[in-house]
Amino acid sequence: MAAVSGGAVGRLACDAMHKGLARWLRAAGHDAWWRYGVADAELVELARCEGRVVLTSDAGVMERRAVRRGEVTALYLPRGLAPLAATRLVLATFGLAAGFPRCMACGGALARVDKESAGDAIPPRTYAWLDEFHRCERCAKLFWRGTHWTRIERALAQLDRG
Numbered sequence: 001m002a003a004v005s006g007g008a009v010g011r012l013a014c015d016a017m018h019k020g021l022a023r024w025l026r027a028a029g030h031d032a033w034w035r036y037g038v039a040d041a042e043l044v045e046l047a048r049c050e051g052r053v054v055l056t057s058d059a060g061v062m063e064r065r066a067v068r069r070g071e072v073t074a075l076y077l078p079r080g081l082a083p084l085a086a087t088r089l090v091l092a093t094f095g096l097a098a099g100f101p102r103c104m105a106c107g108g109a110l111a112r113v114d115k116e117s118a119g120d121a122i123p124p125r126t127y128a129w130l131d132e133f134h135r136c137e138r139c140a141k142l143f144w145r146g147t148h149w150t151r152i153e154r155a156l157a158q159l160d161r162g
Helices: 019-027 040-050 083-094 124-129 147-161
Strands: 003-005 011-014 052-056 074-076 110-113 133-136 142-144
Touching: 011 019, 011 040, 019 083, 019 147, 040 052, 052 083, 074 083, 083 147
Parallel strands: 011 052, 052 074
Antiparallel strands: 003 074, 110 133, 133 142
């Protein structure tokens, strides 16, 4: 069972072992921070400074003073939980719904761009059959609704059906 320490949910911060969770949360439209090798103290301080909720499977994080005092909200996730199952648990615990996806690489918001302005960055076959494109406002990565996007949407729809 998940254990929650602290108050309201805002943006999210995943510990180093939860890269897959961060990516699924981004796909579900949530600002989920993640970085390889982040130390517990740095993760908790980032959450405090940016108003993020810590998502962790590390009992040591739950014992940090800021978490114990409720200065930082943290959710303890059972070890071994698959990323999609962990996503379902996070969304259910905080009453969050899936929304428009964010950048899978950095978590930035995606803004629609017209096809012509992104033309050089779009593979020719993709350019020929799609008209809707999005660019990350943070890292400038380009996205489109191809087959991968569709598979992600189907998986997220399954979360709602539980």
